[in-house]
Amino acid sequence: MDLPVMPPVQPMLAKAVKGVPREEGFSFEPKWDGFRCLVFRDGDEVELASRNTKPLTRYFPEVVAAVREQLPERCVLDGELFVASSGDGGARLEFEVLQERIHPAESRIDKLSRETPAGFVAFDLLALGDTAYVDRPFADRRAALEKALAHLADTEGPCHLTRTTTDPDEAQTWFERFEGAGLDGVMAKPLAAPYAQNGRTMLKIKHERTADVVLAGLREHKTSTPERPLLGSMLLGLYDAGGDLQHIGVSASFTASRRAELWDELQELVCPIEEHPWGRWQEFLVANPGRVPGTQSRWSQGKDLSFVPLRPERVLEVKYDHMEGRRFRHTAHFKRWRDDRDPESCGYGQLEEPAGYDLAKILTGGA
Known part of the structure; x- marks a missing residue:
């Protein structure tokens, strides 16, 4: 693997605040309740890394296959692994089911990858092709990410691109409505900020x-x-x-x-x-x-x-x-x-x- 941004990478973090910020300069997105995951892909080589840089690759073979099929040939993405279950009210996130995917037995991993397959939702771009994006503002990273993953709009997954808005009123609506699908709140990201490894430059608004x-x-x-x-x-x-x-x-x-x-x-x-x-x-x-x-x-x-x-x-x-x-x-x-x-x-x-x-x-x- 030879990428412009190589593992280990410590993901950018967030600090908790009360209420959706009303000032300009933020991009808002849903706060996913899963496993934070950085995806490194160089051709057929794929690595999934956790928030604390530990490997997740062996536990999610179906996600590795989806990365090879759906994501750019050479890229580094920040996102979240999740498992969803279906019911009468529609699908919702199931964190406890996701936890069961971390198992030492390969036979168990294969079985669960079929019975409770995971998905990946991308929300930031660290590298694409031969270009590193970590020093660029989030507005530029997001624009490049949308262009690179535009084809995902016509698919049902398992790889997805998270939605965003710069409208705090819409973010407040998401905060109130999306919890019913198992989401954790709303994130606010400064549009002008670079990708700061292990830095709490993002804001998180959670239910209390x-x-x-x-x-x-x-x-x-x-x-x-x-x-x-x-x-x-x-x-x-x-x-x-x-x-x-x-x-x-x-x-x-x-x-x-x-x-x-x-x-x-x-x-x-x-x-x-x-x-x-x-x-x-x-x-x-x-x-x-x-x-x-x-x-x-x-x-x-x-x-x-x-x-x-x-x-x-x-x-x-x-x-x-x-x-x-x-x-x-x-x-x-x-x-x-x-x-x-x-x-x-x-x-x-x-x-x-x-x-x-x-x-x-x-x-x-x-x-």
Whole structure:
């Protein structure tokens, strides 16, 4: 492989802001919820690289084949790998299904590449032919990318070109509407900025919500010692319609001093696992569909996932961006204790459900 921009490349990053910027000078695009992926193609040679520069090529043979068929002969593109599922309301992104594609067994990879094929959506151009574009402003990179991938408008994928707009009102509409297809928000890119590796020159506008959840357990911090135990994360739960406490996610962002305070404060709630609502899950020794706390998966092998069970008597308010199935997609942020709420009143009904939207309309430029 001999390209004007060669791996490893650290992708350009973004910083979070509140609200779609209204000033001029930005290009807006949907924020995809998948695996960040840089594509390097030199003829038949294709490499897929992750955000942290690790190889993804072997896990997505169907994407490699699509790159050879649909993308320019020699190019370096920045984009996102995704998996979509179809339903009554149309297609939507499925991040958990995408995660399953990272598997050590080649036979499993081949099987999943047929059953849950991934797609690639391009949103930036680093090189084309013998020309590097990293030092050029985004406006020029985008124009060249649109020209190079114009033929994708007449195809159904699996390679796509993301849509863009310079109209903040349209970007706000995308922000509100596209979440129903599993998208994560909206990106804002300075039209005059070059491609800055590992630089947070882009802006990301993500959904932000709150929920009252039950504290069900805790894990020790990795720096915890017998002399100074520290809380690492809180395990959170919500009651389902049947009255069972389900694991919904974790909250983990605390200062060192607060970790020590919380550890001491919560010791009075510690209980034997046999008396805990999750005690029935002790039988599980491997990962399972409900993501039972304390069990292993291919993502966590070797990590200590044991937890300290707590009597589910305390309620806290957390901030989260969106759901993935019946769990928080990312780590939730602690806001405050809610001593005025009964744990049994904390159920799934309080969570906002975005209106469904068909991913196919986003990929094809539909309304």
